[in-house]
Amino acid sequence: MPQHTFTVNGEQVTVDVADDVRLLWVLRDVLKITGPKYGCGINVCKACTSHLNGKAFNPCAVRVADLTPDDEVTTIEGLADTVEGDLHPMQEAWLERDVAQCGYCQPGQIMAAVALVNRVRAEGRSITDADLDQIRNVCRCGTYNRIRQAIGDGASRM
Numbered sequence: 001m002p003q004h005t006f007t008v009n010g011e012q013v014t015v016d017v018a019d020d021v022r023l024l025w026v027l028r029d030v031l032k033i034t035g036p037k038y039g040c041g042i043n044v045c046k047a048c049t050s051h052l053n054g055k056a057f058n059p060c061a062v063r064v065a066d067l068t069p070d071d072e073v074t075t076i077e078g079l080a081d082t083v084e085g086d087l088h089p090m091q092e093a094w095l096e097r098d099v100a101q102c103g104y105c106q107p108g109q110i111m112a113a114v115a116l117v118n119r120v121r122a123e124g125r126s127i128t129d130a131d132l133d134q135i136r137n138v139c140r141c142g143t144y145n146r147i148r149q150a151i152g153d154g155a156s157r158m
């Protein structure tokens with residue numbers, strides 16, 4: 001089997017899996033990093049949203065062979081390590097707003113939120129309703145209003 005090397009949550013890993021295995025299965029089944037959830041497996045529901053080199057992406061849609069040793073993957077497990085403190089400010093906002101219902105979609109929601117705020121900041125502006133409308137992560141429990149409120153709170157602390 002071919003070997004693939006990349007970084008996950010600050011640690012370099014090398015995995016021995018076929019080229020066309022998608023990263024979500026490598027994370028969950030090989031590396032036992034289960035924060036990114038399996039929802040649809042076809043890049044639609046966004047439950048697995050994580051960060052690749054700081055930008056939101058969906059590991060269900062990326063072949064492990066497409067990663068390079070310079071690539072840095074961050075999952076919800078590694079998010080807090082990107083800041084000072086025990087939790088990322090977006091996670092704190094999520095807790096204070098009591099956003100989660102069943103919780104299944106929430107790691108992906110938080111990762112999407114952080115990437116969105118960082119992208120908007122890099123453009124030198126604040127987050128707008130139109131930006132929030134672009135988030136495509138599905139929540140079958142319908143927590144969308146609390147998600148939007150928490151993103152506003154989290155953005156103000158980031």
Ligand code: FES
Binds near residue numbers: 100103105106139143
């Ligand atoms: Fe249940 Fe979003 S909290 S799917």
